[in-house]
Amino acid sequence: MSTTEIPGPGGRVERPWGWYESLASGEHYLVKRLLIRRGQRLSLQRHQHRCEHWVVVAGDGQLQVADELIAAAAGTSVFIPQGALHRASGGHGDLEIVEVQRGEWLSENDIERLADDFGRI
Incomplete structure (x- = not known):
C-alpha cells in the first residue's frame, strides 16, 4: 500500500x-x-495513523481540537496530534483551510467519525 492516496488530475x-x-x-x-x-x-x-496541522487562509468559523474550541479567522493555526478528536465549522462565510498531514499511512480510510451531520458514521 502506498503512503498516500490522493485524487487524480483536477x-x-x-x-x-x-x-x-x-x-x-x-x-x-x-x-x-x-x-x-x-x-x-x-x-x-x-x-490513528497521522497528525495534522491546519492553517486558516480565508473566512471564519470554529475549530475544535480535543475539548478546546478556537475561533477561526485568516492566520489561525492549530496542530492536531495523532488520535486527537477534531472538527472544523464554517461561520458567517465559508472557511478555507490548508491542511498538512504527516504519517506513515495517509488515506481517507484513516477517518474514524464519532459524530456526523450527514450520517457517515
Missing part, C-alpha cells in the same frame, strides 16, 4: 460540507486545501 473532491483538493504530496506528507461552506462542519473525527 483533484477537487466534493463532500456534503464543501470540498477538498490535494496540493502536494511526498514521503509521509500530504497537503490539502479544504473549503467548509458557511454553516457546515466536518465530522467529529480522529486519525
Whole structure:
C-alpha cells in the first residue's frame, strides 16, 4: 500500500460540507486545501495513523481540537496530534483551510467519525 492516496488530475473532491483538493504530496506528507461552506462542519473525527496541522487562509468559523474550541479567522493555526478528536465549522462565510498531514499511512480510510451531520458514521 502506498503512503498516500490522493485524487487524480483536477483533484477537487466534493463532500456534503464543501470540498477538498490535494496540493502536494511526498514521503509521509500530504497537503490539502479544504473549503467548509458557511454553516457546515466536518465530522467529529480522529486519525490513528497521522497528525495534522491546519492553517486558516480565508473566512471564519470554529475549530475544535480535543475539548478546546478556537475561533477561526485568516492566520489561525492549530496542530492536531495523532488520535486527537477534531472538527472544523464554517461561520458567517465559508472557511478555507490548508491542511498538512504527516504519517506513515495517509488515506481517507484513516477517518474514524464519532459524530456526523450527514450520517457517515
